[in-house]
Amino acid sequence: MRSVRSAKFDELIHAPTRLAIVSLLAASEWADFKFIRDTVNLSDSALSKQLSTLEDAGYVEIRKGFVGKWPRTSARLTRAGRTAFDQHVAALQEIVARSGATILPQ
Secondary structure: OOOHHHOOOOHHHHOHHHHHHHHHHHOOOOEEHHHHHHHHOOOHHHHHHHHHHHHHOOOEEEEEEEEOOEEEEEEEEOHHHHHHHHHHHHHHHHHHHOOOOOOOOO
């Protein structure tokens, strides 16, 4: 079990859509906008809004560029985003552990 200091529930990350996005980004170095959109099953505008919210919080870095003539947007977790995610997961694990259950595979 992690220390209380390393566990911190994060209201911003906890929203289901943002939790799905941050979880996906935690598993990759950079993720393409279309990949995130399709994996999390959001519209372009909904994903853009969620990524902007996470970027404003300092949790996500957005990279925009072109591949040939086509615009390409990618995102990744910042160091602060990774820390916030890790602390949020630790807090969720502590909450669930109080019931005697586990969210980890056995």
